[in-house]
Amino acid sequence: MTSSTLPSQTPAERAPAATAANTASEAARSAKKPKAPNDREGFRQAMSWLHTWAGLILGWLLFAIFLTGTLSFFKNEFNLWMRPEMHGLQPVDATDPQVAQKALDALVRRVPNVTQWIMHLPDDRDPAVNILWRDTGNGRFETLRMNPQTGEAIDARQTMGGDFFYRFHFELRTAQKGRWTLEGRWVVGVATMLMFVALISGVITHRRIFKDFFTFRPTKGGQRAWLDAHNVSGVLVLPFYLMITFSGLMIFHTLYMPAGIATAYKGENGVDSNAYFADLQGEKAESRPRRRPGDKVEPLPAIALPSILTEARTRWDGGRIGSLQARRDAKGRAVVEVTRHEGDRLQYRPPRLLFDASIGQWLDQADATGPAVKTYGVLYGLHMARFADIGLRWALFGFGLLGSLMIATGMVLWSVKRSAKSQTQASRTGIAANKDNRGGVVPTMAPFGERLVAAINIATLAGLPLACGVYIASNRLVPLNAEGRADVELAWFFSAWGLALLWALACAVVRPGRMGWSVPLGAAGLVWGLLPVINALTTHTHLGVTLPAGEWVWASMDLAFLATGLLLGWLSWRLRPGLAPKGKAAAAKAPRTSTAAALPATPDVSVSTSGA
């Protein structure tokens, strides 16, 4: 995000255009002196150092978190597309109480001893009734998807769908049944904290934040274009980054900062975190059941939902109902909890109404109303963006992509600057160094650290899009009856990513050059671009069906995949080996949007970062 995160150059080496980019030479010198000549500049340089290294250490992980989190904005749509068996479900009248009753009857026929279930009613993003159920006191929930018209279960393929991106982005989930999820959340938490540090130190380091507010100069090429792209994508969308980073940290505050709870919620038997969670959700602590694994719970009685749903809707003045839950409370009484739709307000989670399950009488309501828990709920709601309609959702998705690009440009800048520095013997400026490099001058091999960073840059920035495309393709290609099918899909994802890493390491060590970027990007473009074709060959939910029928949720997924494939393919083409780099001429033909405009300078990087 800043111009001065970059390593030292002597004043003579400065590119005239990059005046703002060279505080680092002072940084290097002042570091040797006992005291900085100017405290304010000294502070700025300290922040610059912090920005560089906080960004680099977990930058690759952050890129992966940011990109998969961005895809999670369309989690429901991925869930739908990756289960083509759900195609053809007709939208239902959301106020029809028979939808819920039919699904419940079907569930009870299937699992007579159910002890707890959570039912998500269909809405405009998800046409099916989704039920989580268990017949144990404290075991895992199983999932069922029902046809809202008939209540019959849909026999959908085994897949994690969009939930994989979602789970990966906050706990680095590597299997359908989670493992190491707490450890994963800790790692993500540390990365998020470093992101927060990098954002704030980046703002402090950026000397011309107001003067360069709208400034983007792709025609200058090289470092200047990369830096502008990093700054513009960083500064203009800063409110979103700060919000998403801070709220991401806060969502798991109970995990990261348990000391407050331990101090304020002392019970008779040690820390009473149950009471804390009840307060956080606006519930009564005594009604929350506390069960040990293996505890037996009596099955639920027969429940009549229509009267409960009608009363809930009246109490909410016509508001939408999102989900229902039936369980036994701490006293063993069967209760139904009706939750309002998450899209009805900003604060998460939505208000709930509690009914007696056997007689359908209203008992209580639950909602977080205190100032602190409301603040928490709003942060949570902002992060989840369940309130967002389609336009807002695409805008947030775009911000997420820009954030990924900001991280990517930052990583690339680290390499560009260092390789420019190591080429200084050959040339007077960093930009010219790249030119000489392209011109075929045989340069010295870059240090091992730089080549390693360059390799991991390739593996992450090009490898992750490849892995995501392969994962989606595997959803159509893995046989439907494969054992542990959902995990097989994940194996495809991680294998593709691993292969990209091997490729990148081999390129950095054995054969430095543009091939390193071009090949994985080209493969990714091919996979994404072929997704609509694979879909057409393996399912009946392809563009030939969905476009004429006007089923835009299905069709726009295919179209978006195709567009992604074309973009990645174009990138790969721009970076192909043997293309005479055009520098400014190439940059002049910059793409229209500021996001994509970070790319013209990429050829310079592919050469210089791979230590050619």
Add this chain to the structure above:
Amino acid sequence: MSAFLLCFAAWSAMALGMDRHHEDATGREGAARRLQQLRRAGWLLLLLSLWLAAHPAGGMPASLGVTAWAVALSVAALAVTATVTWQPHRTPVLAGVALVAGLAAWAWGW
């Protein structure tokens, strides 16, 4: 939608109130006084768009209106950056159109 258009007009005015972009857009250096007026107009427009967003039409809660405004703020800033980068001469015209369209969109409750 109205929030985006009004923010676009506001950011454009602010960009035009900066030396470099003013020169790119109009081809001549702006007087300091005029630049300052443009920047002030930009700030006022931003405040106006925020106020309008906090009073959304229909049954939408104000919190969601302000959230949508915050998103529109960044989208509009990106759009203005794209405009001053690739179409600097059209910036003033586009800003004017956005202002009128934004007020119209607000009047129709978009």
